[in-house]
Amino acid sequence: STLGIAVIGAGRMGADHARRIGRTVGGARVVAVADPDGDRAKEVVRGLEGACAYTDAAAAVAAPGVEAVLIASPGPAHEEAILLALERELPVLCEKPLTPEPAGALRVMEAEQRLGRRLVQVGFMRRYDAEYERLKELLDAGGLGRPLFLHCRHRNALSPSWFTSDMLISDSVVHEVDAARWLLDQEITAVSVLSPTPSSAAPEGLRDPRLVLLETSGGAIVDVEIFVNCGFGYQVQCEAVGEAGSARIGDGHAMVVQSAGRWGGEIAQDFTVRFADAYDRQLRRWVAQAARGRAEGPTAWDGYAAAAVCEAGLTAARTGVRTAVELTERPPLYR
Numbered sequence: 390s391t392l393g394i395a396v397i398g399a400g401r402m403g404a405d406h407a408r409r410i411g412r413t414v415g416g417a418r419v420v421a422v423a424d425p426d427g428d429r430a431k432e433v434v435r436g437l438e439g440a441c442a443y444t445d446a447a448a449a450v451a452a453p454g455v456e457a458v459l460i461a462s463p464g465p466a467h468e469e470a471i472l473l474a475l476e477r478e479l480p481v482l483c484e485k486p487l488t489p490e491p492a493g494a495l496r497v498m499e500a501e502q503r504l505g506r507r508l509v510q511v512g513f514m515r516r517y518d519a520e521y522e523r524l525k526e527l528l529d530a531g532g533l534g535r536p537l538f539l540h541c542r543h544r545n546a547l548s549p550s551w552f553t554s555d556m557l558i559s560d561s562v563v564h565e566v567d568a569a570r571w572l573l574d575q576e577i578t579a580v581s582v583l584s585p586t587p588s589s590a591a592p593e594g595l596r597d598p599r600l601v602l603l604e605t606s607g608g609a610i611v612d613v614e615i616f617v618n619c620g621f622g623y624q625v626q627c628e629a630v631g632e633a634g635s636a637r638i639g640d641g642h643a644m645v646v647q648s649a650g651r652w653g654g655e656i657a658q659d660f661t662v663r664f665a666d667a668y669d670r671q672l673r674r675w676v677a678q679a680a681r682g683r684a685e686g687p688t689a690w691d692g693y694a695a696a697a698v699c700e701a702g703l704t705a706a707r708t709g710v711r712t713a714v715e716l717t718e719r720p721p722l723y724r
């Protein structure tokens with residue numbers, strides 16, 4: 390039998406995930422797609438046999454045959470959709486950010502704790518990227534000694550028209566926040582943000598690029614260059630420096646071409662290309678767990694901690710002052 394999935398949100402990620410469920414992931418099928426823009430939902434269900442389009446998330450979650458819910462709507466719509474799924478005790482894969490603010494993530498955690506078991510996975514797909522996994526293994530094995538720095542670069546070719554200066558932190562750097570917490574197995578304790586004179590390639594009024602500094606509970610420092618209109622491509626790099634060495638991922642040297650007196654390679658233009666394998670693996674693992682009524686991978690706590698760090702980051706960006714991150718106590722379900 391195949392797992393019936395409702396996809397909430399038929400934008401770029403929702404369409405991408407729905408296609409993935411249809412083609413790359415066995416054991417699952419899309420039965421419902423919801424988007425306030427009904428035409429977009431219809432466009433996505435076209436070619437997916439047996440799937441119906443809805444304009445209302447609640448109707449899609451309650452549709453016949455729905456056994457799990459994949460949420461890819463805009464961040465502010467996530468909480469409501471997650472709570473609808475949890476009311477029906479359905480496993481959830483929710484795109485990042487779990488919720489834009491920590492308060493919403495706390496309400497999700499409360500609902501999950503009432504059920505007494507984990508059903509929510511957050512779509513921090515970098516944890517399923519082969520290069521990130523190798524770096525995590527090396528760090529866990531102590532191969533670099535005690536970590537001192539993570540130097541991160543996060544570049545997009547260009548930002549969508551609706552992108553805001555806050556989103557550089559809450560939509561983009563949120564990935565580094567999760568990656569750093571996961572790689573180091575530490576919490577982020579404080580955030581500082583510096584912004585150079587914006588690139589003239591950035592849309593009017595967008596503070597792009599920015600430098601975000603994260604301090605961790607184990608005394609490490611993470612610096613993140615976020616630059617969402619770099620022009621040349623999609624690039625995510627991370628160099629870990631420890632007491633015993635350093636390791637770097639994301640150089641994209643899969644193939645170096647030498648020809649006509651030059652050498653070089655390609656740069657992916659976008660995250661659906663750079664992280665295609667990670668999205669596949671994330672979805673396969675989620676489907677396998679959801680079929681057993683469970684969840685693994687990044688938790689609602691991880692989504693909450695990331696939201697709390699981003700909230701501190703937005704304060705730091707606005708005030709220019711280093712801002713401490715306040716976290717509640719970690720509930721037993723997430724230990």
Ligand code: ISE
Pocket residue numbers: 545560561564617660
């Ligand atoms: C986008 O939402 C993502 O999640 C991408 O991974 C990130 O690179 C991009 O900056 C975000 O806007």
